[in-house]
Amino acid sequence: MADMKATIKSVSIDLFFKKGYFATSISDIARGSGIQKASIYYHYDSKAELLFQILKSTMDDLTTTLKQHLTAAEGTEQRIRAAVRGHVCFHLERQKENFIANSELRGLIAEHYRAIVNMRDEYESIFQELIRQGTEEGLFADVDIKILSYAILTLCTAGATWYDPNGRLTVNEIADIYENFIISGLKQGRLSAPASC
Incomplete structure (x- = not known):
């Protein structure tokens, strides 16, 4: 069964x-x-229940993976490097599930939608705390932590839409690029006077 x-x-x-x-x-x-x-x-029970179970198990596995990567890392910079790498690798290695998780939320009933959003909020809060720690330690520029966490996660998640397993770069090579790009941005970024759109 x-x-x-x-x-x-x-x-x-x-x-x-x-x-x-x-x-x-x-x-x-x-x-x-x-x-x-x-x-x-x-x-x-239904196709909607099936979608929910796919999204829930994907979020459960993603959160577990993040926590495992963080446990193995010491120091704030290494922890955020591990978090970024884990997020990128998970989204490329489990491409189908993550693509569905990011494109089919509208198929969930209201109760299931709220459950998945709550899981995502919990996951995002881990990244936000890492950025906050780095800012407080003077490792990273003083930034809007919440907005930057959204930017980082959106950037890293997008790989599930374009990744080609037969492409020229391996998952680890792609993760290296993301990891170094994001850490560089966190260290060098500075808030300037806002321009109009």
Whole structure:
């Protein structure tokens, strides 16, 4: 039973990634899983529940990965380097799930949407605390911590939309570029008088 539940989830990830959540039917998922349409509902209450489980497990794994990277790093600069690297690597190595997580939120029911947003807020707060620590220690420029955390996470997350596993750079080489770029920006960035848009 557990194997079929995992199969349905895996097939759904492939289909949501290729076709999109709304364009994928329960029949598509059942056909890809080699089961009858009605059998899907033995494992998942609905397609929306299936989407939620994909997004929730992805956020759980992402947060666990971040905490593991931070545990292995000492000092604020090394910890934020580890956080950035972990975030980039996770989004490239689990490209399909992360692409879905960032493109299909609108498919969630209100309760599930709030749950995922709360998980994201908790995750973002870890980055914000790291930036705050670096600023207080004089490692980083004095910045708007919340906005900068959004900028960093958006930049690092975007790799899931363009990454090509057969491309010229490895995941680690891409993570190196992101890591050094972000640390350089944190150290050198200075707030100037705001210009108008």
